[in-house]
Amino acid sequence: MVMLEKVRQQVLMATTRELAETGNAVAISEALHLSRNMVSQYLNQLWNEGKLVKINTRPVLFYDVQTLEKLFSIHLKEKEFTSKKEFVKALQPQEAKDFEKLIGAQESLANVVNQCKATISYPPNGLPLLLYGPTGTGKSFMAQLMYEYALNHQLIEADKKFLIVNCSEYANNPELLTANLFGHKKGAFTGADKDNPGLIKLAEGGVLFLDEVHCLPPECQEKLFLFMDKGIYHMVGDNEKWYQSSLRLIFATTEKPEEVLLKTLLRRIPMIITIPSLEERGTHERLQLIHSIFAAEETRIHKSIYLSTLVYQTLLSTTFNANIGELKNAIQASCVNALFHADPNKDRLEIRAYNLPETLKEPKMNVPSMTEQKLISVHELAKFVSHERAILKCNEELLKAYDARENSDLFLKTACQSIDEYQETIVFQKKKTIRKNEYLQGIVSNIFDMLSSRYGFKFVNNDVIAIASYIDDYSRNLLEMNNWLEQEKKHVKQLLSYIKSEWHREYAIAQEIVENLTVNLDMEFDAMFTSVLALNLKKLNRITDLNKRIGIIIAHGFSTASSMADAANKLLGRYVFDAMDMPLQLSSTQIIEQLNRYLAKIPQYEELFLLVDMGSLEEIYKGLEVSNASIGIMNNVTTRLALEIGQGIISNTPMKEIFETAIDYSSANYHIVEHKNREKVILCSCASGMGTAEKLKKILVDSLPCDLPIHVYTYDYNTLLEKQLHDAFFENYEVICIVGTLNPNIPDIRFIPIEDLIINDTLDELHDYFKDYISDSEMKTFQQNILKNFSLSNIMNNLTILNPSKLLEHVADAIDKLQNDLQVRLTNNTCVGLYVHVCCLIERLVTRKSIETYTNVEDFAEKEIAFIKSVKKAFSVVENYYSVEIPVEEIGYIFDYVKNN
């Protein structure tokens, strides 16, 4: 860091530490071991550049301007003070003056305010002006503020008045209005018992505001434009004498000016300013209004006000025809209602939906359930409307959390809190617009769909809404965002590369989402956007490792590992590899430390594929702190190698086979450390399909005593036949036995046919398999459960949704016929096995679930014509009854049963 920056840093510290007096040349020179003169020079340079304020005490103190302005929410006009007292006074919140009181003055009303200021200041006496807008939009308020502005800018003298006349009040008595405006002489009409100078005279030198000017009678309008032209008029009752006055005129109307005012009058009003309705002000301003009205009520009733989210949402979403005026009335009425029922001794007033005026009681939108029961204080409301935009606040907090990070977990926790808070704010603020933003949600949803299978991440609709609302908010605040980013460019870059190093997977997905969004929305996104997106993905924690196999590429160099991983992942079409880029000078011990920290963060995995660029594998695997997962390490990693291994990982090839194939064409070596405790499992695999296997699994799980260290998994029957034990699954699990409808004949693994469980043939044998894992009493329960759960009728009830007894009756008949036709006697067990299998088969055919493939079906169809014919014959009644046709593949499975009899 250059010296100047270091000096500024010291001043910054003094500023944030409650205005400590260490921002002086002596203290800084000591802290930085620099000469005092040098420090003084730097301080004065920074002060000259407007970055510091100077307080001419002894010693001279300096503070950082930007930080002060943020901390105290003020704008410092002066940069030099003679005493600390004077300086502290300048830090006090300055009372809002004229247009500063106007909510929206810098947003939706910015243009309006500029026009008003220009018109009222126009030399010598301002220009007549007409405010046009729906009722309650703030026209009177605007006129009042224009008067205050004129006073504050010495455009009018301090004792000159602001007078108001509401023309609609004289609708039935236009003469009286003319008399009140222009004044009248004693006796001019009945009741005129003395001279009245008139408002035009009384407001001389000041401002006269004619509200509802469309109610001004035509004669009066004529009189008025003469006055506007020449500054002269007659008082009522004195048509002889000309009177003079000079003032600023402001008119207001809710009606279309060209339809209600005489053209001659209109021509004399050079400025017509349209005031937008409340709907047009946007949610941010509406929120500010709600906050400011409630805050004023708090002051008035001397109680802290809390409102329910329903009240809040209703106020936010209702269309108020009478605009701000009506909103204000609604809030005041609900305060009055609540106050009426409240405990007078409590200094807290809660406003619930039933306190709202009748007309608003039907909420126009759903409140998100997360916030349903919440009460928000007026103080909290201020957070939503804080001058700083929520998105910028969130960004700043993320950078702060990054600066203060002690470790990645803590950073993540703080960062997620900020994101949560921010999202809550935008859900509150933008719920209305988000609902309309289906287009954006559609795009996000499509992108998520596309990426979800590739990266193995799941998402729910709320995630889409959260991300869509973030993009929406981001695009609305582009201007501020760009300014902010300009200042924080370097900082944001650091944050992003930190996220990349800590959560590579989330980073990669965020990057792809951003690439897709850029194309789809024709919008540029910056590094902060990617950072927030990646943190969001991490926060949502939707990324799962579907196959529990993790690949990590570790290489020295700035981005060697990540480029290899990126290339391999892209070519594989799925996210397989994480990457760890290691600085060149990092020792293997340091690498292992980093790797261990990294692995500790991955929730659950069974196999770890480490591809490294180092020579010695031993050094690594000896230092790894991994239990319960097999580790395979391979050196001399290249992109080609990563691709080959990635393919093996995806296709679930056993680890050893993957590495063996890889070394055939590369100069790499590998080493595998098997994990010690392979989980014990019972596998359910049925020729009748995965659906049957799943249901069987459920019955088994229900029968097993709980808390057993044995899990039940399902496995596809055809894959089992095809791959036998050549699948990573059998490396990672110790399969105690396979339970199913047809024996897959896997060497060394015991098969328990479902019929044996039904006929209770295997109960004693079960004891042998499970005795190592189950106590005697648990075994008893298990056997009893088997007796109960594996009765034929219970199995049928569980496995099929068709009427089980009817189905069984049909199938049993058909199998009888088949036995007769084939002239074979099937054992009891085979019959029961066939019952179960065929019932499931019929159900699958009825529900059109996919038909399993039978190996060598053509061969079978050719050789077993007679068998196929017999089955067709025997099952013709069943086929007719259920309107299905048993395909040849399925007959193949029936054949296997009969053959294995």
Ligand SMILES: Nc1ncnc2c1ncn2[C@@H]1O[C@H](COP(=O)(O)OP(=O)(O)OP(=O)(O)O)[C@@H](O)[C@H]1O
């Ligand atoms: N931009 C604003 N910021 C803060 N308060 C506002 C703003 N605009 C209006 N108000 C408040 O809303 C209320 C209604 O405004 P006002 O009476 O000026 O509206 P109007 O357009 O003159 O209504 P009408 O046409 O019915 O006379 C006032 O209490 C005013 O103080």
